[in-house]
Each structure stands twice: as C-alpha cells, then as structure tokens.
Amino acid sequence: MTERISVLGSGRMGEGIALAYMLAGRDVVMVDFKKRDSDAREVYYAAIVDRLREELAYLEDRRIVGSGDIDIIMSRLSLVRHNQKDLVWDDIKLAFEALPEVKEIKSEALGWASRHFSDDTVIASTTSTFLVTELAEMVSRPERFMNAHWLNPAHLMPLVEVSKGAITGKVAIDSLFESLKAIGKVPVLCNASPGYIVPRLQVLIMNEAARMVEEGVASANDIDTAIRTGFGLRYSVLGVLEFIDWGGGDILYYASNYLSDALDERFRAPEVIHANMLEERRGFRDGRGFFDYAGVDLAERRRYRSDDFLERLRLTQLLPVVATPGG
Numbered sequence: 001m002t003e004r005i006s007v008l009g010s011g012r013m014g015e016g017i018a019l020a021y022m023l024a025g026r027d028v029v030m031v032d033f034k035k036r037d038s039d040a041r042e043v044y045y046a047a048i049v050d051r052l053r054e055e056l057a058y059l060e061d062r063r064i065v066g067s068g069d070i071d072i073i074m075s076r077l078s079l080v081r082h083n084q085k086d087l088v089w090d091d092i093k094l095a096f097e098a099l100p101e102v103k104e105i106k107s108e109a110l111g112w113a114s115r116h117f118s119d120d121t122v123i124a125s126t127t128s129t130f131l132v133t134e135l136a137e138m139v140s141r142p143e144r145f146m147n148a149h150w151l152n153p154a155h156l157m158p159l160v161e162v163s164k165g166a167i168t169g170k171v172a173i174d175s176l177f178e179s180l181k182a183i184g185k186v187p188v189l190c191n192a193s194p195g196y197i198v199p200r201l202q203v204l205i206m207n208e209a210a211r212m213v214e215e216g217v218a219s220a221n222d223i224d225t226a227i228r229t230g231f232g233l234r235y236s237v238l239g240v241l242e243f244i245d246w247g248g249g250d251i252l253y254y255a256s257n258y259l260s261d262a263l264d265e266r267f268r269a270p271e272v273i274h275a276n277m278l279e280e281r282r283g284f285r286d287g288r289g290f291f292d293y294a295g296v297d298l299a300e301r302r303r304y305r306s307d308d309f310l311e312r313l314r315l316t317q318l319l320p321v322v323a324t325p326g327g
Helices: 012-023 038-061 070-074 103-116 132-138 170-182 198-215 220-235 240-247 249-262 271-278 298-315
Strands: 005-008 028-032 077-081 094-097 122-125 145-150 159-164 186-191
Touching: 005 012, 005 103, 012 028, 012 038, 012 070, 012 145, 028 038, 038 070, 038 077, 094 103, 094 170, 103 122, 103 132, 122 170, 132 145, 145 170, 159 170, 170 186, 198 220, 220 240, 220 298, 240 249, 249 271
Parallel strands: 005 028, 005 094, 028 077, 094 122, 122 145, 159 186
Antiparallel strands: 145 159
C-alpha cells in the first residue's frame, strides 16, 4: 500500500499543502477537527472540493495540468473527521498540522496525532506564530517533530522553511526533506527563531516601503515598480548574501554608515559586516566573504549568473533596447 500524507486541518493552508501532494501523485487524507453537524459538514467539504477543482481548472487552462486529469487528481483526496470510527492510520508516515494559530487547538491536534499515528511518523507544524520549541512538548517523541513553513500559494511556491528544535532528529529532517523534494519543493533548514528566514526579511522590506510612502519619498506605484524591475529581478538570480559578496562587503559597509547617519540607526551594519571588513572577507575580490570562493572560477560564475539574469529579462520583456547596426 502506498503511504498517504496527512494534513491536520481543513483550512486554506491545508488545502494548498494537500494540492501540492495530490498534483505530485500522492494520496492525501485531510483531517477535520472542527465540530459540525452533518449538514454543515457536507456544505463545508463541498466548498473545499469546489475550491480545489477551481484551482485545478486554472492550472489545466494554463497547461500545467493535463486535459481531463482533474478527476484523477481529486480522487487522491480523502476528507475525514478526526473522531471518525474505523479509520486506519498505519500507512501515514508524514503529517502536517495546519490548524488556526491558537495554542490550545494545536495542542489538541498534535496530541491526537501522537495517539493515532505510528511512533516513527514525522509530524510538522505549519505555524508562522509559534517556535518549534514551544510546540514540540505537545508531541510524543518530539525528536520526530519540526515546523515546516510553507509560502502561499503552497501548491505553487517552491520554498518550504523547515525549523528544527533542539532535539529534532536528523532522520526526521532527512525524511521531510526527501518528501518535499520529491514533489518539487525546495526546503531550507533554520534554527528556532521568530520569523524564520523569508518573513523576517519580508517584514523589514514591507515596513520600509510603507515608510517611504509615509515620508513622501516616492509614490506607491513607483516604489512597487522599482521593486519589480530592480530589487526583485536581481535577487531572483543572486541571493542577498551572494549579492553582498558580488558587489563587495565594503560597499554595504559604507552605504550603511551613510544611511544610518542620514536617516536612522536602523540602517547601521551588523557586527559581521564590520568583522568581514577587518578580516578582508569582502567577497569576490578577496576570494571569500559569506561564501568561500577558493577554487571557484569567478569569471565563469559571473557568466552563469548573468545568463540567468538575461533569461529573466526575456521572460519579463525587459531586455535592453538594441538598435540595429546601420539602422
């Protein structure tokens, strides 16, 4: 029997995770924990099915899902009540908790999972609010527990940020990573820290953009245009830290000093930037920065990244205008 994936919770995030696995050919059992009478349950489940079918119809229209495949994909989903009798859970080896951000609700669901799933079932909360260390105590054998933060829309966004606790085991982490990679996701690992990686960076960017509107620096339209055609394009090719190395950590150091003096202390560079300056870890020019470039052909690396950048310019129809010679 093929192992099923379980999603605890029947909300929008749970739907997205379920759809990601359904698209990849996996059977998913979605567990509803809310008390409803039979009529309300029927209406609610029908609404879930309608939303998933609507999304699949869109993907079919865009030729991502094959014509006529929607029924096959939907057949991979089972909707069940948590207190439904005579259900078998032995084949569930991975479960995602995707319930509201209320500690009592999560505690009830994680306790239920501990009682019903095998001791070796990997359990991951999708919380964006609680640290893995806060929730691990709600699970029996917490070494198999971690947070897995999906970005919306979960079935389309590749990134999943996995946060491990102090006693999360390597076997559990490897199992989750293997499962996510098998459905086309890109998992990254971080320690228990508020905001994971993307939300922590995102909050700073969003607040600064809002602050610029508030201060009259530029219009909302011009700020968003600058993000789409400048900031976003570059960072879709180079990660932030490689971008620092590419341009040189000294540029960030001096720019931070200027902005912190001209605007606010929030622009002051962190200690690691100061240390990199003193240790001559400024990036490509020194052969080391946030990354070690020993043995790396930097000219080839620049060409490779530039090729990626040109491809994105083509996709967004933003290639530079080139006049025909003699024209």
